[in-house]
Amino acid sequence: MSATFAALWAEIAPIGRTAGGGYLRYAFSEPELALRDWFRAQAARRELAVTEDGNGNLFAWWGSPWGPGTVLTGSHFDSVPHGGGYDGPLGIVSAFLAVDEMRARGVTPARPLAVAAFVEEEGGRFGVPCLGSRLLTGAITPGKAAALRDRDGVTFSAALGADPVGALDELAHVSAVVELHIEQGKALVDVDAPVGVASAIWPHGRWRMDFTGDGDHAGTTRMADRHDPMLTFAYTVLAANKEARLAGAHATVGRVEAEPNATNAIPSRVRGWLDARAADSATLDRLVEAVVKRAVDRAGRDGTQVNVEAESVSPEVAFDTDLAARLAALLGGVPILPTGAGHDAGVLSGHAPTAMLFVRNPTGVSHAPAEHAPDADCATGVTALATVLEELTCR
Amino acid sequence: MSATFAALWAEIAPIGRTAGGGYLRYAFSEPELALRDWFRAQAARRELAVTEDGNGNLFAWWGSPWGPGTVLTGSHFDSVPHGGGYDGPLGIVSAFLAVDEMRARGVTPARPLAVAAFVEEEGGRFGVPCLGSRLLTGAITPGKAAALRDRDGVTFSAALGADPVGALDELAHVSAVVELHIEQGKALVDVDAPVGVASAIWPHGRWRMDFTGDGDHAGTTRMADRHDPMLTFAYTVLAANKEARLAGAHATVGRVEAEPNATNAIPSRVRGWLDARAADSATLDRLVEAVVKRAVDRAGRDGTQVNVEAESVSPEVAFDTDLAARLAALLGGVPILPTGAGHDAGVLSGHAPTAMLFVRNPTGVSHAPAEHAPDADCATGVTALATVLEELTCR
Numbered sequence: 001m002s003a004t005f006a007a008l009w010a011e012i013a014p015i016g017r018t019a020g021g022g023y024l025r026y027a028f029s030e031p032e033l034a035l036r037d038w039f040r041a042q043a044a045r046r047e048l049a050v051t052e053d054g055n056g057n058l059f060a061w062w063g064s065p066w067g068p069g070t071v072l073t074g075s076h077f078d079s080v081p082h083g084g085g086y087d088g089p090l091g092i093v094s095a096f097l098a099v100d101e102m103r104a105r106g107v108t109p110a111r112p113l114a115v116a117a118f119v120e121e122e123g124g125r126f127g128v129p130c131l132g133s134r135l136l137t138g139a140i141t142p143g144k145a146a147a148l149r150d151r152d153g154v155t156f157s158a159a160l161g162a163d164p165v166g167a168l169d170e171l172a173h174v175s176a177v178v179e180l181h182i183e184q185g186k187a188l189v190d191v192d193a194p195v196g197v198a199s200a201i202w203p204h205g206r207w208r209m210d211f212t213g214d215g216d217h218a219g220t221t222r223m224a225d226r227h228d229p230m231l232t233f234a235y236t237v238l239a240a241n242k243e244a245r246l247a248g249a250h251a252t253v254g255r256v257e258a259e260p261n262a263t264n265a266i267p268s269r270v271r272g273w274l275d276a277r278a279a280d281s282a283t284l285d286r287l288v289e290a291v292v293k294r295a296v297d298r299a300g301r302d303g304t305q306v307n308v309e310a311e312s313v314s315p316e317v318a319f320d321t322d323l324a325a326r327l328a329a330l331l332g333g334v335p336i337l338p339t340g341a342g343h344d345a346g347v348l349s350g351h352a353p354t355a356m357l358f359v360r361n362p363t364g365v366s367h368a369p370a371e372h373a374p375d376a377d378c379a380t381g382v383t384a385l386a387t388v389l390e391e392l393t394c395r
Numbered sequence: 396m397s398a399t400f401a402a403l404w405a406e407i408a409p410i411g412r413t414a415g416g417g418y419l420r421y422a423f424s425e426p427e428l429a430l431r432d433w434f435r436a437q438a439a440r441r442e443l444a445v446t447e448d449g450n451g452n453l454f455a456w457w458g459s460p461w462g463p464g465t466v467l468t469g470s471h472f473d474s475v476p477h478g479g480g481y482d483g484p485l486g487i488v489s490a491f492l493a494v495d496e497m498r499a500r501g502v503t504p505a506r507p508l509a510v511a512a513f514v515e516e517e518g519g520r521f522g523v524p525c526l527g528s529r530l531l532t533g534a535i536t537p538g539k540a541a542a543l544r545d546r547d548g549v550t551f552s553a554a555l556g557a558d559p560v561g562a563l564d565e566l567a568h569v570s571a572v573v574e575l576h577i578e579q580g581k582a583l584v585d586v587d588a589p590v591g592v593a594s595a596i597w598p599h600g601r602w603r604m605d606f607t608g609d610g611d612h613a614g615t616t617r618m619a620d621r622h623d624p625m626l627t628f629a630y631t632v633l634a635a636n637k638e639a640r641l642a643g644a645h646a647t648v649g650r651v652e653a654e655p656n657a658t659n660a661i662p663s664r665v666r667g668w669l670d671a672r673a674a675d676s677a678t679l680d681r682l683v684e685a686v687v688k689r690a691v692d693r694a695g696r697d698g699t700q701v702n703v704e705a706e707s708v709s710p711e712v713a714f715d716t717d718l719a720a721r722l723a724a725l726l727g728g729v730p731i732l733p734t735g736a737g738h739d740a741g742v743l744s745g746h747a748p749t750a751m752l753f754v755r756n757p758t759g760v761s762h763a764p765a766e767h768a769p770d771a772d773c774a775t776g777v778t779a780l781a782t783v784l785e786e787l788t789c790r
Contacts, residue, residue, distance in 0.1 A: 080655060081660075185617075215760075233629075250616070252623070255656045
């Protein structure tokens with residue numbers, strides 16, 4: 001099984017990989033389109049009919065599309081820029097292999113099974129994570145999604161080739177969702193288990209912080225005369241880190257853009273994005289409030305302005321407790337654990353009983369080239385997913 | 396004269412201007428090439444022969460190119476990104492108009508006069524300011540300049556269309572250099588004078604600071620497990636500001652690039668550029684040393700690494716004292732003042748007696764769209780430049 005996994009994995013491993021080992025698989029970019037073609041070929045090889053939902057999401061069907069009791073599995077192809085190759089694709093590759101294993105076991109599903117590839121899960125191109133599953137479930141309106149722009153000004157509609165259609169009524173026929181994903185921490189390493197089941201996703205969000213001041217010459221402007229937004233930005237980065245530590249939460253500023261971004265010019269604007277997550281919504285709200293307050297205080301001292309806007313905020317997702325317990329028991333008592341990462345499964349969990357399987361990640365690193373899961377653990381993940389899908393489609 | 400200036404200025408004002416009012420006139424970009432064409436047309440209109448020096452610099456000649464006692468004037472066309480339209484072009488437009496005024500006065504120069512357009516003065520595209528004048532004077536080797544790359548990986552050689560040739564022996568024939576430039580502070584406003592003469596350029600330089608850490612997932616990585624280079628960068632930005640204030644010097648971090656620059660990823664690398672300037676080299680050295688020490692200390696606490704490399708360092712330029720006094724007296728006792736900004740004239744000052752004329756800037760703003768000089772002051776600058784060039788070419 002480990003060799004079978006490795007062989008299929010090798011087909012997609014080079015797609016979108018950069019010289020530094022990280023991946024550039026933005027939604028609808030050339031590599032992501034190649035992965036979509038690969039998806040269609042895999043479906044054809046297994047005689048699974050492929051449908052699109054008018055929102056950029058693909059589904060490969062074993063059984064009647066959107067028939068009663070449909071079970072959804074799969075994940076996404078897109079990566080964060082220069083991220084790892086497992087986050088997303090592992091769930092899709094494992095789903096196709098789980099279909100093979102179910103067939104090898106002689107399983108005949110009583111309900112339709114769909115392998116899904118959701119679009120723009122990372123929000124790396126259009127800024128809103130889980131955009132495909134949000135559209136499918138109606139969590140974002142088609143109009144709002146249509147107008148989202150990438151860094152080059154291309155709209156989501158233009159990239160999709162049409163306006164998205166939004167929520168599908170057929171979603172009501174879904175009886176269960178299971179997404180398999182590489183773990184993005186070291187909890188499974190700590191308990192020495194190759195596979196686990198998710199309990200919850202921390203509430204989380206991203207906030208765009210615009211710091212504006214007065215652009216001027218770096219050489220000739222007296223320090224006392226400056227209104228430099230880079231200072232306010234820098235202070236806010238450190239404040240976010242301190243406040244997150246105090247709150248037992250997570251805060252990160254991983255993206256920054258300065259204007260004009262010239263060595264010899266005081267910037268007129270610095271834009272930073274705050275990613276914040278906490279175990280509960282009250283803590284998350286307090287954290288963001290504290291960071292914004294400190295940013296505004298500092299802006300007052302720097303003579304700059306700061307404006308903070310939420311780009312996306314996801315409340316806590318508690319996965320179906322009964323389903324998680326049932327699947328963990330089915331898999332021989334594997335551990336049940338929470339995660340700080342958002343997933344399409346989190347968006348879908350409001351519409352059908354939803355579960356996630358995690359596969360062990362030896363370093364815990366994710367969203368970076370070192371992200372990795374051993375073939376043997378991935379094979380264990382495929383077997384576990386096949387067992388779970390058999391249970392959900394047959395019983 | 397004010398109307399004459401305004402008319403010629405209007406010819407170039409739209410070239411490379413963006414919707415925000417700032418200019419994008421990178422070396423060899425479409426707008427800068429358009430300005431070079433305009434330069435040739437202006438030279439032709441005045442029957443001035445144009446030569447190139449094999450380094451990207453243009454010269455329009457009144458008299459025999461590089462003949463004995465050549466007097467150089469002019470400036471540069473390139474801008475910092477989204478900078479003002481006066482920094483550079485004012486010196487070239489004023490030079491052509493000064494030729495007209497000298498001719499109107501019936502002046503017949505005894506020595507050749509060249510109007511120069513130096514390439515890549517801002518270092519906005521290839522990172523090394525005054526690249527054209529550095530090549531011409533041998534302050535940078537052609538091999539090193541050839542290999543410089545812009546943000547898209549294009550080399551200077553590729554942009555130039557050939558390898559640069561480097562220092563010209565003919566430079567030995569230059570008897571004087573005069574660059575007219577908009578003032579980039581408010582010293583002339585303070586003393587209520589439209590034109591002044593430069594005494595010195597502060598020593599200054601730019602240092603590339605590479606902060607490296609461990610890229611990882613922003614949602615799932617515990618705060619205690621992080622090695623986030625954005626924190627070290629942010630601390631260093633604030634430290635540079637504090638140290639510069641303590642030293643009575645200038646320090647700016649106006650350019651930053653994060654990798655992978657994704658909202659939901661802890662960066663693996665943040666690159667920031669430090670621009671530092673001081674009234675004397677000892678102060679500048681102490682300032683940079685103090686900033687680097689604080690960056691390294693903080694990197695130790697963050698578990699990150701920092702590497703600082705000087706991209707260019709320019710020692711103090713004391714312009715020719717006798718020449719400055721002579722020109723200030725010739726212009727009726729205009730003020731003599733130092734500046735924190737680097738200029739091609741500073742690079743050339745090691746090779747010939749060199750002077751600069753500054754034109755009043757009401758707001759003192761430079762390297763930003765608000766950079767501006769009134770037409771009347773610009774006209775006064777043209778007259779002053781004509782008087783100075785007449786003195787230098789005839790006496």
